[in-house]
Amino acid sequence: MQQQRVRVGVYGASGYAGQDAVEILSQHPCVDLVFATSGTYAGDAVPFTNLRYIKPDDAPLESVDAVFLALPHGVSAQTAKKAEAHNVRVIDLSVDLRLDTPELYQKWYSHPHPHPELLPTPYGLPELNREALRGVDRIAAPGCYPTTTLLGIYPLLRANWLVNERPIIVDAKSGVSGAGREPKPNTHFVEVYGNFSPYGVGRAHRHVGEIEQEMKKINPERRAADLHAAPAPRGSGLDGEHLRRTRARPYQRRGAGTLRADLRQ
Secondary structure (H helix, E strand, O other): OOOOOEEEEEEOOOOHHHHHHHHHHHOOOOEEEEEEEOOOOOOOEOOOOOOEOEOHHHOOHHHOOEEEEOOOOOHHHHHHHHHHHOOOEEEEOOOOOOOOOHHHHHHHHOOOOOOHHHOOOOEOOHHHHHHHHOOOOEEEOOOHHHHHHHHHHHHHHHOOOOOOOOOEEEEEEEEHHHHOOOOOHHHOHHHHOOOOOOEOOOOOOOHHHHHHHHHHHHOOOOOOEEEEEEEEOOOOOOOOOHHHOEEEEEEEEEOOEEEEOOEOO
């Protein structure tokens, strides 16, 4: 029996996440990649395809069944709303649809949500949430740190093996490409090569809100997580797929010993 083909477009296709999406989709046997957008590289060839990048405003939404959004937060929700008006399904790779309420979004991203009516959107971690993703019009792809943290600690939360009044410390390492393609002083080669640089320590990292939200869905009594993250150059023992760029070790002291859950790729 022949499977139905799906026509797909990718917004933000020249960024790191967008490039990965294009590469994966171009090899999928049931996907026709119709367009790939880039505000910077419009007119250039799209790797892995016979397409050329087009500007976002020129994307033919009427010609696709679904779109992947690899756009900055704030911009992604606006594009999702536009796609919804064309009855196009959305898989959002940004943060705009991950948090369930506009209040949480405001708290962690310091500006109002562009389209709060899009919230909540099903959280796209199929290992935990598969049934909720069937037949929906929008999916919020999870962040890198939340993915590794939640998958690593899920069995412990599910079994209620952790002491609720004690915090979880997440020691996570992410490839520097997670900071995006735009050059920044702290992502230059000489800054990151052979070095770990802690950032977002002490509940300052924006992914803490996402992790906490999803943890509480598994175990409502669970207190907030403390996230400690250290970026490393891309390719430090991890392959290039977006969800495999990060490794996380959640720790919690239990009794006299230490309970450790390791997620390894």
